[in-house]
Amino acid sequence: HRCSKLLADSLMHYAMEHEGSYPRSDREGALALAGVVTQGTHDPDFVLELVVGKAGDLKDAERFWEKRGYLKPEHSSWHYVEGLTEEDEGLALAWDKIPLSHNGARMSSNPREVIMVGGMVRQVNEAQWAQFLERQEALRRER
Numbered sequence: 001h002r003c004s005k006l007l008a009d010s011l012m013h014y015a016m017e018h019e020g021s022y023p024r025s026d027r028e029g030a031l032a033l034a035g036v037v038t039q040g041t042h043d044p045d046f047v048l049e050l051v052v053g054k055a056g057d058l059k060d061a062e063r064f065w066e067k068r069g070y071l072k073p074e075h076s077s078w079h080y081v082e083g084l085t086e087e088d089e090g091l092a093l094a095w096d097k098i099p100l101s102h103n104g105a106r107m108s109s110n111p112r113e114v115i116m117v118g119g120m121v122r123q124v125n126e127a128q129w130a131q132f133l134e135r136q137e138a139l140r141r142e143r
Contacts, residue, residue, distance in 0.1 A: 089118055110126035
């Protein structure tokens with residue numbers, strides 16, 4: 001169970017503790033989302049599992065983390081948008097790279113879970129996915 005709502009909660013706590021900023025990477029090629037693992041309020045092993053996501057390879061990510069102390073984007077089934085703050089309301093902070101609903105279930109509508117700035121988690125069905133991404137890009141350009 002790698003719950004998006006718990007990951008959203010970890011991200012919200014992180015932002016509260018970091019002057020409204022969500023995790024940023026301090027290493028080229030590192031997954032910024034993994035910043036919640038060591039700087040969050042929850043157990044790091046539990047949060048690592050959330051960061052890996054519903055479709056990620058947890059064993060591989062754990063081995064890499066233990067050896068190197070960071071994760072690469074390919075260790076997570078989340079696409080994470082780095083550089084956002086709590087002021088970026090309306091923007092998506094992270095979404096499933098592949099269509100899976102809550103708890104990793106596959107559904108005929110192929111929804112993706114999306115964590116919004118502010119902590120709301122929503123599902124976007126495959127039929128609306130391209131439009132959702134276009135709208136997100138337009139909102140980022142406006143900022």
